[in-house]
Amino acid sequence: MRIRFRFAKVGKLRFTGQRDVARMWERAFRRASLPLAYTEGFSPRPQLSFGLALPTGAESLAEYLDVVLDDSRAETASVDLEALPDLLGPLLPDGIVIEEAVVAEGRIGSLQEHITSCSWTMRLAGVSRPELHELIDAMLRADNVLIERERKGKKVIDDLRPSVLGLAMVDTVVDQEIDPSGRTVGIMAELATQPRGVRPGELVAGLAAMATQRDEASQPMDDGSAEGHPNGLPVLDRACRTHQWIERDGLREEPLRRRDDPAGRATYALERAL
């Protein structure tokens, strides 16, 4: 039996990595005595698979985990799905909030392969609202947005423009709600994951590239000045993945939709963490 969980990862726990989260779940399953299925072979491991890796440091309201239970064990049949979030929740560290658990029926594909895009909210520091507005416009108008990034230890130049499916500022009210200090400006973005995912930090690097282009255009190039950016460069302060999307036949859907949740577990947890 395969069970798919949807969970949030918020607060201090965002500084842990994907492998760390996997091990937290493994320990929680064992503490709950759930009959996990193990891989065959020399070094048996529980069969856990996550969606797209979340960058260390980012929060998420939309993480997924598929786990396989051992059908040859009698306990598997008696697992109570409804009770799972409350059973496992206290066994996971603060900051992992289980939203949903369903039996994944039939032949569902792997999360890694099927996710086509992710939605993010981000807080950016170092720029004012009007400046950021300008940079977003510039990026959306641009034919290509070249940034340098590392792939397998090598620096490569990539165009991230095709991967930016949507990009907008959030309104001032939301801004103030999530960061009352007024130091940061909120944006929302939908970023494609194929053929290669774009991380929030890379999107911000793209916005910074827009700022550099703008500054170079407005200044003579030959003064050799490195002073550059009179208006400052955007810096990523916080990022939170709000959705992972699977696009099929032009329709977007989530791997596991959040049930109407009056307690708003993850949203509540995120606000508390911020």
Next chain:
Amino acid sequence: MTSLWTQVEPLLAHVTKPARYIGGELGAQQPEHGPGVVSWLLLYPDTYEVGLPNQGLQILYELLNERPDAAAERSYAPWVDMEAAMRSAGVPLFSLEGHRPAAEFDVIAFNLSAELVYTNVLNLIDLAGLPVHAEERTDEDAVVIVGGHCAFNPEPLADFIDCAVLGDGEEVVGELNDVLATFRRPDGGWTDRQALLRALAQVPGVYVPSCYDVSYDETSGRLAAITPRFPETPERVEKRTIADLGAWPYPKQQLVPLIEVVHDRLNVELFRGCTRGCRFCQAGMITRPVRERPAEQVRTMVRSGLDRTGYDEVALTSLSSADYSGIEPTVTSIIDDPSCSGQVSVSLPSLRVDAFTVGTAAQIQRVRRTGLTFAPEGGTWRMRQVINKLIREEDLYAAVDAAFSQGWKRVKLYFLIGLPTETDEDTLGIVRLASRCVEIGRRYHKGVTVTASVGGFVPKVQTPFQWFGQNTIEELTRKVHLLRDAARPVRGLTIRWHDPKASAAEGISSRGDRRIGAVIEHVWRHGGTFQEWSEYFDLALWTAALEAHGMSLEDVAYRHRGEDDVLPWDHLSAGLHRDFLWQDWKDALAEHGLEDCRWTPCYDCGACTGFGVEHVVASAVPPAGGSQGTGQDLSTGGQVPVRFLAAAPSGAAPAAPGGTAVTLAAEGSA
């Protein structure tokens, strides 16, 4: 107390492994601080991943937090990137539980398990915002305490610490807290720091360096005496020993970290102390006598620990776990426990070298079978008699044969080079021995690998080898090259070695006196932190520091000490009589081994009699297999039974020509 979290958080986006600094482990506590509460910051002076699993620190953490008048939090050495970020942002060292500034704690207590971390100790005191020199601290500053194995020669750190605690910490930590509470002002700080230190010096097991005068011989410049400055201060500080490990079932709530650390598993201590009597081994000498945990308690701690943590691996720890009375039924009861559903693996971190032990290992590694590790330490029987690691050739090859025949394909062997009386024949004996292991392995599998891991011996205090002048860097390097060249043609054999330069630097602090403090400070002030990490270790810093202070490796590390030398740790005692150690040193030079005193008459080393304690061992007879000297005919120790000689039995893979050649070359050079 204040929290620095809002200042720490922005730094974490820019450092490696930021989760090192967030706390939040299962088992982490949020103790209440207050006017009547002594607050302790327990520090491990290495990275989070290395320090978190430390069981000693976790035991003290729980014991202190069980007291209403104590509160303990933890911290570890921030990695270099985080330290730089902290210093540039003006963020001091902080605790992981409450992200509280280190300077707000009453006590900063270090666990010292290796000498090369000493520069990190200074760095952390500085990062805490305390004066690095103990004499500059005031009534407002925390008391700096060190414990752990290195505390048996705290003299190199004497200028920087307020006290060192010798031996088991379970009982003494509470006594320390009692004294500290008496001198603690309700608003924090001390009523009278000097009076506090003098009072601490009267707690058995506690050494306060500032309560002792040090004098040096005017002509030789050598240490002349270390004497108490006050009438009530003891002339000699004796270590603390708990009589019954069963009375201390700790840690009860082992910490489960959010990120991967070394030894990332449940640890249950089987017994403390070891009387095998290996002469190079400081841990074995200073933790006597043997005190076993009752088997039923071990089982309970394993079961409840696995249930609580969700770990799928448990290590049964001690200095020689296969020597535990009833190791087999204990292991069997764990792996056959139905609640573990067959997925729990047990590891015995230190295997004894004999075929019997391999049988136990085969049983416990049926889930995840990795490699097997043995530690013969010496390449020849003669060498092993000198170091008193009485593993006969026959037992060694029988162990390796058993390992390969039961399915293992990788065997790792630990050796030391630079041991007393070592000849090139002994050194090359390592390759000969390891090659023979490869040959034995080929009878069972094609692709066997044997790794010989070679460390340069650094003499340690409170051992019979404390008088031995360690090998120079050049000599260790020459021996490494001998080994490397001899092993090169042997297919399946890999030699790994520890950097001889690091062994030299370790030797500076290992047996140094109080004057080494200036050297450690010099290295630290020149950026030498994380010296036990090869990417940051820099011998040039150490030699420059020695030179700047008129000292040399020749005198500090390479010089043999004599019976009449005053040793910087002579006023500190691990219970071992000095004349026992000297006799054991003479026995070593005479190539005379001693049997384990657990099952044979007492040698009067002093560890039991001095403290009115005795071995707590459930079995009155040596473990089945009885290897390592006990009850064996040592006159045959160097003989290799015919079945392990190079000629392979028919039907097995022939030995590699290269292997044969090296065997000959090694023997020819003798």
